């Protein structure tokens with residue numbers, strides 16, 4: 001815990017050393033009413049009422065409420081030089097009440113922009129946040145901020161520490177290569193640690209800093225980790241996971257029952273990668289069991305970036321959020337008046353085999369469920385499909401499992417050196433195989449002109465079975481000028497032992513899929529023109545020559561959540 005003397009010093013800083021944020025406020029009263037009904041605005045995914053949004057920032061639980069901040073441009077639907085932290089609170093991570101802007105560019109240490117950062121709850125239940133400022137000299141520096149009034153249940157106002165920046169640009173690092181401080185962890189030696197993303201000569205770096213008082217930070221002699229050739233690391237995240245439980249772990253826990261995850265966003269590739277390894281704070285040694293390479297582990301093999309996790313002490317879980325950007329054009333975004341959504345919150349834990357993480361939509365989604373549709377033991381022959389009726393196909397959560405027989409008939413594929421995304425785009429949903437494609441046709445028009453196909457193929461290689469999962473956007477919209485990249489990844493399951501399961505959250509323009517119980521996740525953005533509202537359909541399908549059995553299927557219509565809407569203002573206290 002924090003030594004008494006430094007804690008006292010820190011409290012003095014808290015009372016004297018901060019001054020008010022000059023903020024361009026987004027008051028609930030001045031919230032614009034949502035633009036006219038738009039078919040691609042989401043119903044249960046987090047977005048602001050309008051304008052540009054990107055990274056989730058500083059998610060935390062504090063005194064009965066979840067807080068979520070996010071990168072926001074209050075002036076329009078495109079990314080801008082001056083970025084702000086917008087702020088919302090929630091009781092359930094589903095319905096969100098918008099509050100005033102929490103951090104705005106104003107001081108020499110953040111005059112140009114306020115970029116991403118993280119929250120830490122200090123001993124005595126005091127939340128603080130570190131964020132990246134782009135200073136008046138256009139340098140990236142790290143700043144400290146704290147709530148003005150801890151008795152305000154909403155923590156509406158935040159004050160910047162007058163001693164900012166607390167961490168300056170290191171020598172030899174370019175002015176725009178130093179950002180995104182993590183949640184801090186505290187070791188038995190009484191020192192807090194954070195990492196900050198950077199690069200030097202294309203070597204991605206997680207610089208490690210230590211502090212006893214959260215104000216005076218020193219760079220450790222060696223970075224926590226670095227990998228040549230990967231370019232700048234953004235939005236790093238570093239957290240423990242239990243080796244023997246699906247529960248979450250507080251960020252400061254270090255013992256033999258945990259492994260440590262290091263996640264980094266590769267700016268050059270706009271993708272989040274992670275490593276699982278062992279961390280020892282005594283020598284500050286982090287040894288990943290899988291070194292970071294472009295072919296390795298990702299949280300999500302579709303569109304999913306700048307993610308951040310936090311420990312939820314109420315439900316004892318670690319929750320993961322991410323930015324999912326648009327696949328339409330900037331002109332489309334200007335016409336819509338908004339750009340960017342967040343992924344549906346996911347619980348995240350270490351898989352039993354300890355080689356990868358598992359993710360699953362948080363249980364609270366069930367509070368939005370209405371009418372359920374179920375199917376059992378439905379055999380799908382070659383070329384057949386089964387329409388899932390009785391649900392709203394454009395706002396739905398669907399889970400199903402497939403059982404396969406005669407697996408020895410599977411086609412051969414040697415997966416070594418194979419790019420699964422390339423296999424998925426070459427063998428899209430229209431290409432017949434033996435086992436596969438089978439899966440779901442989401443946001444499909446009645447004649448299937450429009451469809452987003454999330455499907456599997458099963459291959460064999462030397463007596464082993466290989467499961468490929470794809471999300472094929474090539475026919476997702478009749479519109480041109482959209483990014484319709486097909487995504488794909490392998491799923492580490494054995495179809496001889498396990499049924500092949502798929503869960504997909506469909507919400508107007510986002511399709512989030514979880515294969516193999518959450519071992520492989522793929523998120524896509526789509527903009528159908530025909531398959532909207534009641535004209536959207538949902539099918540289970542099989543276009544492989546071998547039949548597959550749906551052992552179980554359940555789908556639920558998902559109601560619209562109250563997300564940053566005017567009707568929700570003032571509800572946070574209920």
Ligand SMILES: *[C@@H]1O[C@H](CO)[C@@H](O)[C@H](O)[C@H]1NC(C)=O
Nearest residue numbers: 148149150151152153154155
């Ligand atoms: C702090 O917040 C509480 C609860 O909203 C309020 O009663 C109190 O007046 C606030 N204190 C200051 C100094 O604003």
Ligand SMILES: *[C@@H]1O[C@H](CO)[C@@H](O)[C@H](O)[C@H]1NC(C)=O
Nearest residue numbers: 210211212213215216217218
């Ligand atoms: C800051 O921390 C370093 C390392 O612990 C220490 O050497 C230095 O004296 C501290 N500076 C201040 C102003 O407390």
Ligand SMILES: *[C@@H]1O[C@H](CO)[C@@H](O)[C@H](O)[C@H]1NC(C)=O
Nearest residue numbers: 270303304305325326327483
């Ligand atoms: C945002 O979308 C564009 C177009 O689809 C894509 O090229 C880019 O990689 C995306 N960025 C992120 C962070 O997902």
Ligand SMILES: *[C@@H]1O[C@H](CO)[C@@H](O)[C@H](O)[C@H]1NC(C)=O
Nearest residue numbers: 383429430431432448541543
């Ligand atoms: C199934 O395969 C046939 C023949 O390859 C193709 O024409 C059709 O579009 C496929 N169906 C789906 C749903 O992709």
